[in-house]
Amino acid sequence: MPSGIARLRSKENRREQRRGEEMGGLPGVRALPFTFASHVLAAAAAAMVLVWNIHFRGGLAFESTNKNLIFNVHPVLMTIGFIIMGSEAIMSYKAFPWSHEVRKVVHLVLHAIALVLGAVGIYCAFKFHNESGIANLYSLHSWVGLGTICLYGIQWIFGFVTFFFPGAAPTLRRDALPWHVFFGLFVYILALASAELGFLEKLTFLQSTGLAKYGSEAFLVNFTALVVILLGVSVVISAIAPAHIEDPHSYTAISEN
Template sequence: MALGVKALPFTFAAHVLAIAGAIMVLVWCLYFRGGIAWEATNKSLIFNLHPVLMLIGLIIIGGEAIISYKSLPWSKQVKKIIHMALHAIALILGIVGICAAFKYHNESSIVNLYSLHSWLGIVIICLYGIQWIYGFVIFFYPGGPTEIRSASLPWHVLFGVFVYVLAVANAALGFLEKLTFLETSGVAKYGSEALLVNFTAVLTIFYGAFVILSVLSLPVDHPDDFTYSEI
């Protein structure tokens, strides 16, 4: 299935939402939550790395990796390198973000993996890693046989979209979970921080939607463009 429009309008909207989302999560963690740190006596600063790295890394950079294959007017090989590199950065930041959550829990004597958000997070990062390794080996280096690449490409795209949708949904679930804890601890339900967190979650969902729309749209024309097969 493909939309009868070019990817460019969707990718432009996604870029704008990505910038806004990055700013909003940084404002939340730096201004309202007091900052970010890997080592700190205030353990909440360690946790603050988690939403920053997960949103900017796994969601935003991961989304940019997806839409780069449709929106960039360059050769297939150049787009493939950018696609793989951005996904690698997203995966690394996602892993560090998850490690920050574990570190915060361990140093604060809080049990790990007790919530749906945490369960899905582990599943998603594992699937993301498997998807990247498969893509690297089959489509990049050393590269699989032509028959395997052709047969697996639509499934590679579909599985990638599935994992990304899960990641966006889990990010929204994470914002909800954290805000619920904060409101229980005294944060005003209609205060500026609560509104910021909710709007950041909504923006994250819209960003993910525009990323998916770009996948379903027509790629930028290029004479050397043998891009993803239509889903």
């Protein structure tokens, strides 16, 4: 009896995996090249945001008399923790050659890490504002960012309860999966939008206080923002493109008949 239940559960997991891979779909486009491109872009974005905040902005600190060092933790954690870890979590179903159950756990854990690091990053922004006597939540970036991380948390809890533990009934999981994928990509795009607003806001503030508009730091921030956009595009395509292309007119299809 237990073995029969295990077989049914394994069959349902395979169906869930196929549904996840088939949703959306881009005819003639495979996910793998975009997944590789996303890894490269993620590494570039991480390196660029670290160079910006350590080399140009003076470093990182959770406690310092120089309050700017506290703020510097914010863009680093939001980019590397929230955006990049979130990107890897989305691509985990296409990037790793493991079983569906293992990839589900990796997906869940990476999103949890992204959520925690994003929350710490937001805390650092509030800490910087409070210790510097600056008002909180006055900009569109802060509104979108706070709303995004709240939606991210709701999405994670829903995914955990529905697809992991205790797990919903198979019919409910089947009906919920398209909405889970759609809402996840929506929240991810909101996170990208919030990051872009953050780069723009910080660079505009720095330029208003004397930073050269055509200096190396300004170019670095702008290029970092562009790399994050390209990363987001690659991740979304890799998420909705099928893992494999099935071409009924190919020689492989003929040989299998």
